[in-house]
Amino acid sequence: MHKIKLIYILILAMLFESCHNKPGAPAKIHQEEQTLPDSVISLTEKQIKNAGIETGLPEQKHINTTVKVSGTIDVPPEAMVSVSMPMPGYIKKTTLLPGQQVKKGEVLAVLEDMQYIQLQEDYLTAKSRLAILKEEYERQQKLNATKATSEKIYRQAQGDYERQRIQLKSLSEKLLLININPDRLTENNLSRTVNLLAPITGYVTKVNVNMGKYVNPTDVLYELANNSELHLSLTVFENDAPYIKEGQKVVCYTNNGKKHEAEVHFINLGLDKDRSTEVHCHFKGDTRDLLPGMYMKAEIAVNDAQSNCLPEGAIVRWNNQTYVFTAEADNKFIMHKIEPGVTKDGIVSLLGEIPKGKLVTKNAYAILMKMKNNGEGE
Numbered sequence: 001m002h003k004i005k006l007i008y009i010l011i012l013a014m015l016f017e018s019c020h021n022k023p024g025a026p027a028k029i030h031q032e033e034q035t036l037p038d039s040v041i042s043l044t045e046k047q048i049k050n051a052g053i054e055t056g057l058p059e060q061k062h063i064n065t066t067v068k069v070s071g072t073i074d075v076p077p078e079a080m081v082s083v084s085m086p087m088p089g090y091i092k093k094t095t096l097l098p099g100q101q102v103k104k105g106e107v108l109a110v111l112e113d114m115q116y117i118q119l120q121e122d123y124l125t126a127k128s129r130l131a132i133l134k135e136e137y138e139r140q141q142k143l144n145a146t147k148a149t150s151e152k153i154y155r156q157a158q159g160d161y162e163r164q165r166i167q168l169k170s171l172s173e174k175l176l177l178i179n180i181n182p183d184r185l186t187e188n189n190l191s192r193t194v195n196l197l198a199p200i201t202g203y204v205t206k207v208n209v210n211m212g213k214y215v216n217p218t219d220v221l222y223e224l225a226n227n228s229e230l231h232l233s234l235t236v237f238e239n240d241a242p243y244i245k246e247g248q249k250v251v252c253y254t255n256n257g258k259k260h261e262a263e264v265h266f267i268n269l270g271l272d273k274d275r276s277t278e279v280h281c282h283f284k285g286d287t288r289d290l291l292p293g294m295y296m297k298a299e300i301a302v303n304d305a306q307s308n309c310l311p312e313g314a315i316v317r318w319n320n321q322t323y324v325f326t327a328e329a330d331n332k333f334i335m336h337k338i339e340p341g342v343t344k345d346g347i348v349s350l351l352g353e354i355p356k357g358k359l360v361t362k363n364a365y366a367i368l369m370k371m372k373n374n375g376e377g378e
């Protein structure tokens with residue numbers, strides 16, 4: 001008898017449990033999950049005024065973000081020159097200091113050596129001998145034409161003349177290397193000194209000589225740079241590199257805060273060991289106060305394009321999604337999902353299609369809160 005009662009109680013308990021777990025009766029814990037509120041809501045004039053809600057249309061604006069980087073001022077290889085003397089000699093005169101401006105053709109230093117005198121002597125001697133050999137060659141040429149001399153003698157005179165022409169040309173080129181004009185050289189203006197001339201217009205970056213120093217052709221005496229060819233070499237890390245494009249505007253600053261403008265000229269497509277790449281920029285405007293090696297901070301403007309923009313107060317976020325509201329007739333507001341772009345100075349650019357008509361431009365969150373409250377009340 002007791003067993004029958006126990007079975008009866010168990011059956012009743014099971015029936016009671018099944019009644020409380022019918023389909024469509026969710027457990028209480030699921031009622032606490034947040035769900036997206038209804039996308040349409042109506043407000044009264046008073047509610048709109050109290051919430052400070054304003055409406056308007058998107059505006060077309062140029063909005064961009066900046067990549068902040070740093071780098072140094074550099075010059076291209078053709079604008080940086082190492083100056084040497086092709087022939088050895090002693091420094092007789094030099095007055096240059098680093099930072100001094102020079103013009104192309106200006107005398108950088110005066111050198112002297114016995115070799116300079118010997119080279120000039122060799123040239124004048126070769127020139128005089130060439131005149132004699134030329135006369136002999138022309139004489140033998142006439143004799144050979146009348147068969148009055150042998151072919152062998154004529155060819156010998158011709159060879160001597162050609163060899164002397166070559167030697168004179170060689171000596172002429174050597175004189176030009178040390179800045180002596182062979183066409184103006186005579187026995188009356190032989191000189192033991194020669195001038196070292198500036199090959200470019202620019203300024204002196206290094207001076208490696210002093211009075212009386214003996215220098216060889218392999219010695220770099222001066223280094224010159226043409227500051228009109230300065231460019232800015234910026235270091236951009238891997239994460240920012242995809243956003244950098246040729247032609248983008250760059251604003252850069254020296255350590256004293258002076259502002260300069262530049263433009264991205266080209267980008268090194270390879271990455272260094274530190275996962276960075278070089279971006280070369282050309283300056284705009286006056287660069288006379290800039291020097292190679294100077295450190296600069298810079299901001300590269302990226303995504304600089306005209307797009308539809310709204311104030312940040314028009315944008316709401318809910319469950320990791322972004323929305324705006326359109327203002328319809330009878331104080332009705334409709335929620336629309338949008339894709340935001342760049343945010344800068346309180347302005348948000350909009351990507352893709354945007355809702356037509358007037359949009360809420362201020363205090364859109366007040367509408368979202370009202371929607372949430374309505375949903376909870378239900």
